[in-house]
Amino acid sequence: MQYDFETSPTRKEEGSLKWKQMYSWNENIPDDVVPLSVADMEFLNPPEITEGLSEFAKKVVYGYTGPTMEYSEAVKSWMKNKHDFDIESDWIVNTSGVVTGFFTAVRAYTNVGDGVIIMTPVYYPFYNAVEKTGRKLVKNPLLNNNDYYEIDFENLDKLCQKEENKLIIFCSPHNPIGRVWKKEELEKLAEIAIRNNMIIVSDEIHNDIIMKGYKHTVLQTLSEKIADRTITCTAPSKTFNLAGLACSNIIIKNEMLREKYVKATQEVGSSIINIFGYEGCRLAYTKCEKWLEELLKVIEINRDLVVKFFEEKYPKITANPIEGTYLQWVNFKALGMDKDSLEKFMHEKAFFITDEGYIFGEEGDGYERINLAVPTKKLEICLNYLDNALKEIY
Ligand SMILES: Cc1ncc(COP(=O)(O)O)c(C=O)c1O
Numbered sequence: 331m332q333y334d335f336e337t338s339p340t341r342k343e344e345g346s347l348k349w350k351q352m353y354s355w356n357e358n359i360p361d362d363v364v365p366l367s368v369a370d371m372e373f374l375n376p377p378e379i380t381e382g383l384s385e386f387a388k389k390v391v392y393g394y395t396g397p398t399m400e401y402s403e404a405v406k407s408w409m410k411n412k413h414d415f416d417i418e419s420d421w422i423v424n425t426s427g428v429v430t431g432f433f434t435a436v437r438a439y440t441n442v443g444d445g446v447i448i449m450t451p452v453y454y455p456f457y458n459a460v461e462k463t464g465r466k467l468v469k470n471p472l473l474n475n476n477d478y479y480e481i482d483f484e485n486l487d488k489l490c491q492k493e494e495n496k497l498i499i500f501c502s503p504h505n506p507i508g509r510v511w512k513k514e515e516l517e518k519l520a521e522i523a524i525r526n527n528m529i530i531v532s533d534e535i536h537n538d539i540i541m542k543g544y545k546h547t548v549l550q551t552l553s554e555k556i557a558d559r560t561i562t563c564t565a566p567s568k569t570f571n572l573a574g575l576a577c578s579n580i581i582i583k584n585e586m587l588r589e590k591y592v593k594a595t596q597e598v599g600s601s602i603i604n605i606f607g608y609e610g611c612r613l614a615y616t617k618c619e620k621w622l623e624e625l626l627k628v629i630e631i632n633r634d635l636v637v638k639f640f641e642e643k644y645p646k647i648t649a650n651p652i653e654g655t656y657l658q659w660v661n662f663k664a665l666g667m668d669k670d671s672l673e674k675f676m677h678e679k680a681f682f683i684t685d686e687g688y689i690f691g692e693e694g695d696g697y698e699r700i701n702l703a704v705p706t707k708k709l710e711i712c713l714n715y716l717d718n719a720l721k722e723i724y
Pocket of ligand 1: 369426427428429430453501505533535536565567573578
């Protein structure tokens with residue numbers, strides 16, 4: 331490996347939200363434990379970004395700043411080369427995050443009381459984007475066949491036929507269950523959306539983190555018709571661990587939808603994003619492809635380690651290997667604990683600090699989401715603590 335994926339940075343004093351949360355759950359967590367919860371990474375930054383931003387910091391004036399041509403070209407090339415996704419610079423609308431991006435879409439394209447469909451269990455801010463904006467949450471739960479999840483197209487079609495339901499927030503690849511949707515599945519989704527005049531917000535923030543043997547398809551590349559009604563949310567933040575730089579690229583081809591979107595950002599006084607966000611994104615998309623290649627290898631090693639750990643030691647606890655994202659979904663129902671007891675066991679006995687499945691919706695009760703983006707040695711240490719606690723009760 332050219333890059334260092336073994337050093338575990340100490341983020342305890344850096345204001346890391348994930349670390350603060352860990353100590354708020356249990357202040358006596360052993361010093362060698364790292365949190366495996368919130369989706370950012372316990373790796374050093376790609377050096378090209380650290381060095382590039384240092385140079386940039388010395389030379390630019392920090393005034394009001396928008397995207398440069400080099401930045402837009404970097405986003406365009408990345409989308410084209412990685413995803414066969416042809417975009418124009420003016421399709422890109424910047425937001426500080428993808429969460430802000432889909433909240434804005436909900437406000438832009440629906441009215442208070444309108445129905446917004448989400449496929450559960452799913453990334454918990456999807457619920458907030460609907461409920462906190464006064465829209466109606468309409469759930470289309472994923473079909474769960476032994477922890478292999480699929481879209482319930484029949485139910486989706488029924489829901490989309492209802493006049494009051496206007497928008498779908500779709501997660502692709504899907505957090506927390508780790509599916510990379512097949513092209514055929516996306517085609518069915520697109521057909522239903524087009525026939526029922528739905529708008530789709532396709533959150534593709536995890537679209538670069540794809541395991542070997544799987545292929546991500548950008549929903550809006552399927553046809554002109556679906557591109558015309560899709561808002562594609564992308565960012566370098568998951569791929570290169572840049573969430574703190576706060577720069578996301580919301581890609582909207584349809585001019586009318588784009589205008590409405592921009593208007594919705596203006597209505598809340600949202601203006602520019604951080605000057606370092608644009609540059610971080612440009613550096614990531616032009617200089618860090620090799621870093622990403624190596625990262626994916628580490629994620630695969632860690633995924634296999636976790637899957638094997640349960641298979642060999644605790645076969646009733648099941649982990650279906652993820653296809654994409656760096657978040658492994660694990661079924662702990664065999665322990666027979668309710669969600670509060672499972673959480674208490676993880677935090678207080680096992681020191682295994684993951685995201686609890688229930689935060690992604692009731693379908694997630696009894697599951698844990700393990701963040702695999704940590705040095706393998708650290709993951710082994712965390713699994714060892716879990717092992718010691720499980721031995722007593724399994
Ligand atoms: C599906 C999904 N969307 C959005 C986000 C967060 O986006 P941002 O930090 O850009 O708001 C995450 C973070 O884990 C995510 O998993």
